[in-house]
Amino acid sequence: FICGCTQIFIDHISMVVAGSESNNERKDIDMLYEELATFMTVNPVGIHAVMHLKRVEDIEPKQKDGEEPKSYWRTVKKEMLRGSSGAEQMSSQIVVLENEVLPDGRRGRVRIKVEKNREHSHLGICDWLLMNEQGRLETVPTDPEWIFNYYKEQNLSKVSFTENEY
Secondary structure (H helix, E strand, O other), X not given: OHHHOOEEEEEOHHHHHOOOOOOOHHHHHHHHHHHHHHHHHHOOOEEEEXXXXXXXXXXXXXXXXXXXXXXEEOOOOHHHEOOOOHHHHHOOEEEEEEEEEOOOXXXXXXXXXXXXXXXXXOOEEEEEEEXXXXXXXXXXXXXXXXXXXXXXHOOOOOOOOOHHHO
């Protein structure tokens, strides 16, 4: 490929189609994905595209009377991609980021989840990230004891942990 480029990043898809003369963003996104898929079959290159979501429903866990609020994850699914289902159908992989909502409003962990993996078929949570003091994301140990101690240091006593989270 040109100058040895093997990967192309598009951030974000809506900006690419924003200047088109059409008034149908969904159709424009589908047409762009068709063109990108064709381009990838002809050229030895990988294309990574950032897509925004439709509105995500923020479903807080129910709590019993007198119980303190707990943290929870904003769940993201591939069906929430903006536009029609064309992007979902033509993508080889779909990776989503889910953020943890903490009871006091501070920034929690970020969970990376594979929603579609055409080549290898492995799906599910693959990593966790946490923003450090410099504002950069870094990998978080998945050891429940480390996570418990981290939130204890942050004065967050009620953090939800589920077995399938690890």
